[in-house]
Amino acid sequence: MTFQPPAAVALSTDEARRIALHAQGFVGAPDRRAGVRGVLRHLGAVQLDTISVLARSHELIPYARLGAVDRPKVESAYWSPDSEDAHAFEYWSHAACILPVEEWPHFAFRRRAYRSRPQWHHELTEGAYERVIKQLHAEGPLTATELGGAKNGGEWWDWSESKVAVERALMYGDVVCTRRRGWKRVYDLAERAIPGELQHDDLTDSECVRRLVALAGRSLGVGTREDISDYHRLKNAQVDAVIADSGLVPVEVEGWGKPAWADPEALATAPRGRHRTTLLSPFDSLIWDRPRTERIFGFTHRLEAYVPKPKRIHGYFAMPLLSGGRLLGRADPAREGTTLVARQVSLDSPKAVPAMAKALREAASWVGCTELRVDRTTPSELHKPLRHELG
Helix, strand or coil: CCCCCCCCEEECHHHHHHHHHHHCCCECCCCCCCHHHHHHHHHCCEECCCCECCCEHHHHHHHHHHCCCCHHHHHHHHCCCCHHHCCEEEEECCCEEEEEHHHHHHHHHHHHHHHCCCCCCCCCCCCHHHHHHHHHHHHCCECCCCCCCCECCCCCCCECHHHHHHHHHHHHCCEEEEEEECCEEEEEEHHHHCCHHHCCCCCCHHHHHHHHHHHHHHHHCEEEHHHHHHHCCCCHHHHHHHHHHCCCEEEEECCCCCCEEECHHHHHCCCCCCECCEECCCCCCCCCCHHHHHHHHCCCCCCCCCCCHHHCCCCCCCEEEEECCEEEEEEEEEEECCEEEEEEEEECCHHHHHHHHHHHHHHHHHCCCCEEEECCEECHHHHHHHHHHHC
């Protein structure tokens, strides 16, 4: 008798969307006892970015799930005040991300890849790398400025040699960032900052990738190979090699037209509970993969911060509106003193007006703004109804 593999579970488009929302923490009561650290461990990675409009993106991620979390507590939940209490570290995952410290061993494959890299954009003179390591060993945790200066005086990418050396040491795993001072990375030796039981590169590349594939599947709920690859920026071939042993199960999603896999726990119980109404950072892991966002929500979104102003459609840092498990529009926020300004609000229909008003009011209160102003609404006929909802 010929062995027949089990048939893939069939999911409707709506079922896949609800599974994805639940996996990302937007359906059901959030675990407030676990707080921001719980959000980090649940998502597996929180992307960092320098843009700060409403707030920095790493603050917006827990806010979107938990509501008005205390902003100083967000910082302390990610970054430890000293090297002896590290519970997260910064590394290259989906992009530059904050990662739970227990995942340090599972990025050994990437550290090895960086160490064997044949060439770099920035060259180092002989001994520069070793000097940075010696300085950190002798003086303790330091910023790039304290190591000798971050820049040579040119454009933003014109790093000083000490900055190049310490960033390369971070990529190799000799150095780690587990805290920041202001917005500056504080670098320390990994042997000092990473808990002893995690200080190893013993896992093979396959073991590392298998773990990250399983984590991505859990954090996504359901996804295609490309979705799973993109979460921690793995290669498709790496995913193909381990996915059968990752614990994820094959599924067929209506309308997706390509193979997909799901976390078995996500399939065990239908997602229930209230839906969050909130504005999302463009770097939120629910929507950071634009093709996936279009496939799941039928919503096309692009970050326009680097688009010339005359060519922007929705605004500099347009934040998608999530409500009722759907993406219903966008708002491009700015802050003028204690006024939160929605420079442009774009809505799919009049039905989205109350949800946008609720999201703007909550966001304004969270960042300490006492007034709200809407400058422009698309379609324009929704301007007065939105102003009315805002009171």
